[in-house]
Amino acid sequence: MTIKTFMITISLVSLALTGCAQTSTPTATPEPSSAPQQAQVEESPQLDVPYVPTPTEVVDAMLKVAKVGKNDVLYDLGSGDGRIPITAAKRFGTRGFGVDIDPQRIQEANANAQKEGVSDLVKFAQQDLFKTDLSKATVISLYLLPRINLELRPKLLQLKPGTRIVSHAFDMGDWKPDQVVNVGGTTVYYWVVPEEVPANLKK
Numbered sequence: 001m002t003i004k005t006f007m008i009t010i011s012l013v014s015l016a017l018t019g020c021a022q023t024s025t026p027t028a029t030p031e032p033s034s035a036p037q038q039a040q041v042e043e044s045p046q047l048d049v050p051y052v053p054t055p056t057e058v059v060d061a062m063l064k065v066a067k068v069g070k071n072d073v074l075y076d077l078g079s080g081d082g083r084i085p086i087t088a089a090k091r092f093g094t095r096g097f098g099v100d101i102d103p104q105r106i107q108e109a110n111a112n113a114q115k116e117g118v119s120d121l122v123k124f125a126q127q128d129l130f131k132t133d134l135s136k137a138t139v140i141s142l143y144l145l146p147r148i149n150l151e152l153r154p155k156l157l158q159l160k161p162g163t164r165i166v167s168h169a170f171d172m173g174d175w176k177p178d179q180v181v182n183v184g185g186t187t188v189y190y191w192v193v194p195e196e197v198p199a200n201l202k203k
């Protein structure tokens with residue numbers, strides 16, 4: 001075989017292979033899917049905020065500025081792998097509740113709580129943070145986005161006066177924080193729900 005015929009043969013083989021790959025793609029119209037088939041397709045949840053975990057030193061600073069203690073009930077909205085409530089439970093015996101819309105995060109958080117021996121103190125639920133009843137929280141931790149903080153703000157301002165809120169990285173617009181802490185190049189904001197909603201924050 002000459003070089004030329006060898007090259008032609010190679011080209012033909014690759015063309016044939018490409019053709020095979022294409023024809024192996026199913027061309028038939030899919031059957032209308034039945035209910036059991038639909039149940040097997042797990043839709044990924046619509047996240048309002050992507051998953052980015054808070055670094056340990058920032059978790060520590062958040063718990064410190066909010067003075068989280070044994071008598072608190074800490075809610076983490078968008079709890080990821082559960083590190084904020086789990087750390088509070090381990091260190092201070094704080095009861096915690098984390099909600100996340102992503103079932104994978106809830107699995108991780110439950111596994112982490114178990115591993116750290118705080119499953120009795122900390123619970124996680126797969127649910128939308130906007131639909132979560134916050135009335136039992138004494139402390140709320142957030143690592144969301146500016147827009148989401150602003151969307152939550154009216155609901156947070158309606159909570160029991162004295163409820164503490166701590167947010168990694170993002171503020172609440174015109175609701176000025178009671179304290180701001182800089183840690184490792186990031187900012188932690190802290191608010192206490194006032195007795196009366198300031199006039200400029202009333203809708």
Ligand SMILES: C[S@@+](CC[C@H](N)C(=O)[O-])C[C@H]1O[C@@H](n2cnc3c(N)ncnc32)[C@H](O)[C@@H]1O
Nearest residue numbers: 048049052053054078079080100101128129143
């Ligand atoms: C930036 S991560 C923060 C994770 C954790 N709080 C931390 O600080 O390490 C935001 C989390 O919010 C969750 N999330 C996004 N949209 C949500 C929603 N509508 N309801 C509940 N959780 C949501 C994401 O799945 C993600 O785990």
